[in-house]
Amino acid sequence: MGENYCVLDKLNHLMISNACNLTEDQIDHIDSFYHRLRFLAIILNDMDEKQQQQQQQHDLNHEAKNLPMQIYYVICKTRQLIRSFDVEVPEQRDNNNNGDNFFDILIGTNIMEEIKPIEAKVVQFYDQINQIQLLQDFYDGVHSSMSMSMSMENRTMVDEEITVGFDDEALTIKKLLAGGKKQLQMISIVGMPGHGKTTLARKLYDDPYITHYFHIRAWTYASQLPRKTEMLLDILHSVTVDEIENMTNEELGEKLYKQLKGKRYLIVIDDLWHISAWVDLKMYFPNDNNGSRVMFTSRLKEVAMHASPKCHPHCLRFLTxxxxxxxxxxxxxxxxxxxxxxxxxxxxxxxxxxxxxxxxxxxxxxxxxxxxxxxxxxxxxxxxxxxxxxxxxxxxxxxxxxxxHLPRHLKPCFLYLGAFPQDHEIPVQKLICLWIAEGFIQKIGQRSLEEVAEDYLMDLIQRSLVIVAQKGFDGRIKACRMHDLLRDLCLKKASEINFLQWIHNYNDSSPSSSSNYETNNQRRLCIRSYFLLEFDHVLKSCSPAVVQSLLCFKNKFERKIRNAGNPFGDVCSFICWTFKLLRVLDMWYISTFFSKELTQLVNLRYLAINLNDSCELPQSISNLSNLETLIIISTQWRKLILPCNVWKIPKLRHLYAKGRAKYDVSLCSEEAVVDHNHPSILENLRTIANFNPCGCIQDLLARTPYLTKLGICGHLLSDSENLMFPNLEFLRHLETLKLHNNVLCRYPITLGEVKFPANIKRLTLKSTRLKWEEMSVLGMLLPSLELLKLEYNAAWGTQWATTDGGFPRLKFLRLRSLNVEQWITCSSHFPSLQHLSLEGCRNLREIPSSLGDILTLQLIEVTFCHFSVRESVRKIKEEQESIGNNWLKVLIRKQPWGL
The missing domain is CATH 1.10.8 (Helicase, Ruva Protein; domain 3)
Structure with a gap:
C-alpha cells in the first residue's frame, strides 16, 4: 500500500514541471484532483483497522466494507496514468503542447469523475462509525490547500489562511525562487496593509517544493523599528542550535555568513519599512551562485525598488x-x-x-x-x-x-492582545494564564478555565482577528499573532476605554500625548523594561490607584546587556509601593530582587519574576492568597529555594520554577502534612514544574488530584538501580510528564515498579539511562502516548530493537544526545509517526529505511549526527521521491566540524 500511496505525489511534481504549459483552469483541475485523491489514500491507510474494531460492536453495511477496494482501485489507476505519462509520451516532451498532452491523458481516464461517489461514501462511512476525530488526526498533517467535502461543525481544527486570486502571482514568484539565475536575487512583494503580502509569502515559504529545494529557510520581521540584533537572532535560530544569545552584532553577522556559506538558502524579511534594515543585513548573505534568494514584503514600493533595483517588485493587485x-x-x-x-x-x-x-x-x-x-x-x-x-x-x-459585534466576553480578550509588542509571537499558554488572571474567563459547567479560554481563542481565530503562528505536534495552537492593522485597532479601542496603554518612550509617558482621552487612567501598562529606570516618567503616565496590570517587555539585545548586572536597583520596591492594586505583574525580563513588599500585593493573580543569585523568597509569600500563576526563574550560580509556604496559596493553578529555582520539600514532613494552615486538597493546581522528588512528596501529590502537567527533577534512582519516583497512577488527569534524573549512574537501569497514569500523552525523559528494552515496555504501559522525547542519555545501550504494539499513537519522536549505534525497527512499529527528530546522536550510523514507508511521516530532522546518518536520510528521501512521494520533508544540519 505504501508504494501506491506514495506514487500519488508525483502528480504534484508533474504539475509543477508542466505548469508553464497549462492554463489556470487546468492547474486548478489537476490540483483539486491531487488533493482529493490524497485524502482518500489517507483514509485507506487506517480503514481496515478501524473496520475491524467497529466490527466487534456492530456490522457495517456492504458499501462500507467495500470502500477500501474502491479507493485502492482509483489509486492504482492513477499510478497507471502516471506511468503512461512517463513511458508513452516521452517523444512529445520537447513540444510546446506537453502540458496539453499531460492534461488530455488525465482527463481521458475519467478518474476525476470516479472519485466523486467514492468521496461521498467515505464521508458517509465515517459519519456512520463516528470516526470524525480520526479524520482530523490525519488531516492536521496534510497540506493546507487540501479540500474535503465534509462538515467542519464537529471538528476542533484551525483552518490555514485562505488565499484567493493570487495563484498567478504565486506561480510567477515560485518560478523565480526555484529557477532563473543562479546568482543571489532579491524578490519583493509590495502592497498596502491587509493586501495579503505576508499570507502570500508564507504560502510560498511553506510550499512543499520550496522547502525541499532550499537547504536553509529562515523568516524574520522588520517592522517600523528595525532591530538588527533581533533579526539576526531570528535567522540564526533557524540555521543553528549553537548558543548565540551573548554574541555581539558583529559576531552574529559573522556566524550567519558562515552558516549560509555554500548553502542554497531562502531568507524572508517580512514588513520592511526602512532600507536601513536591509543595508544592515545584506552583507551577511553570501552570493555563491547556487540559486539562493532573499524575499521581502513591504508596503512601500520605493523601499522595494531601492533594496532590489534590478528586480521589479511584485505589486499585488486588488481582488476582482x-x-x-x-x-x-x-x-x-x-x-x-x-x-x-x-x-x-x-x-x-x-x-x-x-x-x-x-x-x-x-x-x-x-x-x-x-x-x-x-x-x-x-x-x-x-x-x-x-x-x-x-x-x-x-x-x-x-x-x-x-x-x-464581538460578544461581551470576547472584547477584553481581543483588546488584551494589544499588550504584546508588534510582530510578537504570543505564547498561548502565557496568554491564557493572563486572561484568567485578569478575570476575563468564567467557568462554564465542568470545563476548566483553561479549556474555556482555548475556546475563546479559537473563536477569535475563526473570526479572523487572530493568526495562528505555531502549532504543536497534535495540531493545538502553541503561539499566535496579530495583523498590524488589527493591533492598531486594539490599541486605539483600548486607549479610548482606558483599557491599556503602551509606553515606549518619554512622549508616551506624558499625559499630554493624547487629547482624546485620559492617559493617566489606564488600567494596564505595557512598558519597555529599560524605561523603568526612570521611575518619575513612569509615574507621569498613569494614576497608580487604577493600574491593575504591569507588563514589562524587552528586546533580546537589551536583555543581554541588562542582565549582566542589576541596573534596576529597587525597581521591585518601587513597583510595589506605587501600584498597590496590581493583579498582574510580569517582570520576566528584569533581573531583580524579591522585595518583601511584593507579599503585600494581595490582589496579585499572576506573578512572573527573574531573581538574581542573592535573593530568597520569604515565607510570607503565602499572603498572596489570590495568586493563580507563579513563575520564578533563577539563572545564577546559587540554587534558589522556594519556601514551603507556596503550598498554602489556595488558588494556585500553575507553579513554574525554572533554571536553578527549586521547591522546599519540608512540606513533605509529617509536621507539615498535618498543619491545618495547608489546604487539604489543592484542587486548583494544574501545573508543577521542576519538582524535586526527595522526601515524602507522595503526600503532597495525593493532594493534587487534578494535575495535568508535572515536571520532576532530582534523584530518580533507587539503591537497586531502578527508576524511582513517586507513584503517579492516581493522577488520572495527568497528560504531560517530564522526568529529569540529575544523579550519575554507571550502569543502565530498569523501570522497576514505577507506575504511570495510563492517560499520559506527552513524556520527556532526560538522563534516566533506561535500557533500550525498557522502551518497548514503556510504550505498552502508555497506550495514549503521542509525544516521546529521549534526551541526554535518557536511554542507554548500543542497540534499539523495537517491537510491535509499543507506540500505537506516537506522533512525535525525538532522540537527542544518546549513545545508540544501531536502530532496528519497521514502519508497523510506529504506525502514527509524523515527526522524527535526531540531534547529537553521534554514534548512530543510519536511520532504518523502513521508516520511509510510514504513511503518516511528514518530517525527518537530523542535527549534528554522523554523515552516514545524513546519507541514510537522503537515501530515504530519494527512494520516496522515486515513487512519487514528494511529501516527506528532510531537514539536515551538519556539525561544525563537518562529520
Missing part, C-alpha cells in the same frame, strides 16, 4: 469581484454555498471591501459567527465603509465593525 465573492463565501460558509436569499446583500458587502483581502476576511469572520440572517447582513451592509482603500481611517472604521 469574482475573487472577492469567492473569498467571502469560503470564509463564511466553508465548503457550502451561500443561501440564495443572502447572495445579493453579500455581494453588496463584498463590493464595499473593494478587493482588499483583510477587509473581506474580517467582515467574513463577523458574518460567519451567528449572523447568517438577512436582517443582520443588512445591518453590516449599511455599516461597511466603501472608501477603505482610499482612506485608512475609514478602513480602520470598517475593522471596528468586527470589534463592535
Amino acid at each position: 469581484e469574482e475573487e472577492s465573492w469567492e473569498l467571502l463565501e469560503r470564509k463564511v460558509f466553508q465548503n457550502e454555498s451561500c443561501p440564495l436569499e443572502l447572495i445579493k446583500i453579500g455581494k453588496q458587502i463584498m463590493k464595499k471591501c473593494e478587493g482588499l483581502p483583510l477587509a473581506i476576511v474580517v467582515i467574513a469572520g463577523l458574518l460567519a459567527r451567528n449572523m447568517k440572517t438577512r436582517e443582520s447582513w443588512k445591518q453590516v451592509a449599511q455599516s461597511v465603509s466603501s472608501y477603505i482603500v482610499s482612506d485608512p481611517n475609514q478602513y480602520l472604521d470598517t475593522l471596528v465593525l468586527s470589534y463592535n
